Amino acid sequence: MKAMKISSKFVLLLLFITSSLLFVSSQTQVRDTDQESFTSIVISQTGLDFIKNLLITKAVSAIIPLQLPKIEKTVKIPFVGNVRMVLSNITIYRIDVLSSYVKPGESGVAIIASGTTCNLSMNWFYEYSTWLVPVDISDKGRASVQVEGMEVGLTLVLENQKGSLKLSLTDCGCYVKDISIKLDGGASWLYQGMVDAFEGQIAAAVENAISKKLKEGISKFDSFLQSLPKEIPVDDHASLNVTFVDNPLLTSSSIGFDINGLFTPRKKASVPNYHYKNLQPSVLCTDQIKMLGISLDAAVLNSASALYYDAEFMQWIVDKVPDQSLLNTAGWRFIIPQLYKKYPNDDMNLNISLSTPPVIRVAEHNIDATVYADLIIDVLEADKVIPVACISLVIHGSGSVKITGNNLGGSVKVSDFTMSLKWSKIGNLHLYLIQPVVWTVIQTVFLPYVNAHLGQGFPLPIIHGFTVQNAEIIFSTSKITVCSDVSYAESQYLNQLLVYLQ
C-alpha cells in the first residue's frame, strides 16, 4: 500500500469551509420583518446529526454501484517496448463513511465525511509486442482497489426563494488519501509493480465521480425541496400555509425556519382577512437534546378559529339530546310555562351558532378559549320552524393539547358560562331556571362535538416520512412549543429522491 499525501487542496477547502462559517458573521442576514410568520421550526444539532446520517446513508446507497470511465495508458518500458494498459469496468461497489459531521454557520451548512473507504473492482488488460518473442503478448484479469482515508466536504447554502427553500452547493470537494490495488488472475505478479502508474488516475477518477454525483444529488435535493407543497391540507375546508418566510436562520448549533403557519381556506371563495400581530416567533426548547422545536403563535389557533367560523362550521341544530323530553315544550312546562301554553306538546330544537370566532389565548401554563354563542329556541309546528327566544352565551373553557402522530390535537373543558336574554317572543324568561338545561346541552352536545374535531387536531409542518417522538409541549405567553425527536420511516418523498439520485 502506498500512501499519498493528503491533498493540500483539501486542506485549503477545509480551511475555507470552516472560516466561511466562523467569520462571515459580520455579513448578518437581513431578515425581512414585513413578512408574517407565526410558526418557527428549529432543528438542533442533534436533529442535524440525525438528518445528516440519514442523508449520508441515502446518498451512499444511491451512489453505488458507480461506474467510472475506462482508463487507458501506453507506457514505454525499456527492453520491452510500448505497453498498452487498460483498466475497464471500474466500479465502486462499496462506500463506508467512518466519521462525519455537520456544522451550521452564518453562511451555510458544512458537511464533512472523513476516513471514508471505498472498494472498487475492475478488469485489467495488458498488451505489448517485443522483439524477444514474435507474437503480441497480452494478459488480463480482475483487480480490487481499496481507497482509504477519503475526505468529502461540502458547504450548502439554504435560501428562501419565493416561499420555498433553495439549496445550493458553494463548495464541494472529494480527496483520496490512500489507494491500494491488488491484481488477480493472469500473470498478475508480473504486472503488479506497474499498476502504481495508475494510482493517481484512479484516485482522480474516484474524486471526480463522487464530486459529480454529489453535485447532481444536491441539485436533485434542491428540486425536491422546491417541490414541497406550500400548503398542507387539513381537511376539506382548511389547509396550513407552510410558505417559508425569510431566509433560514443559522446559528452555530441550529437551523431555524420561519413559516407563515396560519390556516387558510382551501376554497378560494371566502378568504377571511383577519390581522394578527406578528410577534417574531422564536423557539424555546429547554431540552437541547431534542432534535426539533416547533413554536406556534396563538395566531395559528385563532386563524383556525376564524376559518372554521367562516366555513359555517360553527352552527348546530340540536335535535337529539340524551334526555329527549327536553326537546318538547312539555319538558319545559315548569321552566317556561308560557312556552308550553302557546305551543303545547310541540317538538323543539335548539339552534346554536357562534356570534364571533372563538378567541384562543395561550398563557404561561395553560390555554383558554372564550366562545360567544347564540342559542335560539325553535318550536317545530306543522313543518314550520318558529324561533321563540334567543339566549346569548359566553362560554369560558380551558384546553389541553396533545400530540397524536404528527398532529397537534387537544380538548377543552368548560370552566364557566354566563347567559343573557337577547330577544324573546314569549315574554321574559327565568334564566336561572333555564341554566341547568343549557349546561346539559353544552356538556352533552356542544363539548363532545368540539372535542371530536379538536381531537383529530391538525398536522404539524413536518416532511412526510418523519414522525414526531417523545414530544414535550411547552406553553409560554402566546405560544405553544412542541419539542421532540423524530424518527424516520421510508416515505415516498425521500424514496422519490433516491430514484432521482440514481
Ligand SMILES: *[C@@H]1O[C@H](CO)[C@@H](O)[C@H](O)[C@H]1NC(C)=O
Ligand atoms: C463488471 O463489474 C461488475 C461488478 O464488479 C461485474 O459483475 C461484471 O461481470 C463486470 N463485467 C465485465 C464485462 O467484466
Ligand SMILES: *[C@@H]1O[C@H](CO)[C@@H](O)[C@H](O)[C@H]1NC(C)=O
Ligand atoms: C473493502 O475494503 C476494506 C479496506 O479498505 C476491506 O477491509 C474490506 O474487506 C473490503 N470489503 C469488501 C466487501 O471487499
Ligand SMILES: *[C@@H]1O[C@H](CO)[C@@H](O)[C@H](O)[C@H]1NC(C)=O
Ligand atoms: C401564505 O403565506 C405567505 C407568506 O406569509 C403569504 O404571502 C401568502 O399570501 C399566504 N397564502 C395564503 C393563501 O394565505
Ligand SMILES: *[C@@H]1O[C@H](CO)[C@@H](O)[C@H](O)[C@H]1NC(C)=O
Ligand atoms: C340558526 O340561527 C341563525 C341565526 O343565529 C340563522 O341564520 C339560521 O338560519 C338558523 N338555522 C336554522 C336551521 O334555523
